[in-house]
């Protein structure tokens with residue numbers, strides 16, 4: 403899910419972190435798949451092995467999410483069809499108004515108990531660049547997932563966290579937020595992205611930018 407309202411940073415293609423981590427493998431910023439890439443329609447398969455490779459992938463996904471910048475990223479968005487996602491709403495702000503980082507990892511997530519009550523959020527997605535639309539989803543969910551060690555967790559989620567988790571979990575089924583819109587609206591969004599790419603592929607300003 404894209405981070406809207408707060409930040410609208412220029413494209414960051416790569417960040418060299420090796421200089422301050424001389425003894426560690428630097429985290430990598432991975433390329434994010436964008437519509438109409440057919441891989442985004444993949445149904446992801448469960449994670450069965452909780453090993454060092456999984457931790458490395460999560461580190462890279464987290465770094466990729468922050469660099470984008472975004473508040474959530476599913477593994478399929480970086481071309482890995484596994485039921486795995488990272489979320490950091492970055493709602494808290496520290497000194498100098500910098501968002502405080504608190505990344506959360508969800509392996510094999512499930513929704514147990516969606517509420518009948520719905521809420522509406524203006525959603526964006528790193529795979530649907532610079533496009534936003536209101537999507538209605540259950541306002542509260544009970545979520546169950548595993549952490550990087552395979553331990554199960556359960557939590558009731560509301561607000562943006564509930565929406566973001568549902569948005570990311572849609573990716574695991576090959577569904578994008580624009581698939582919740584009417585066919586006409588979806589076509590409009592896809593055409594706008596195509597047009598922006600033809601114009602040079604740069605950042606497209608819209609009403610959510612603050613610059």
Ligand code: NI
Pocket residue numbers: 403404526527528529569570573
């Ligand atoms: Ni998304």
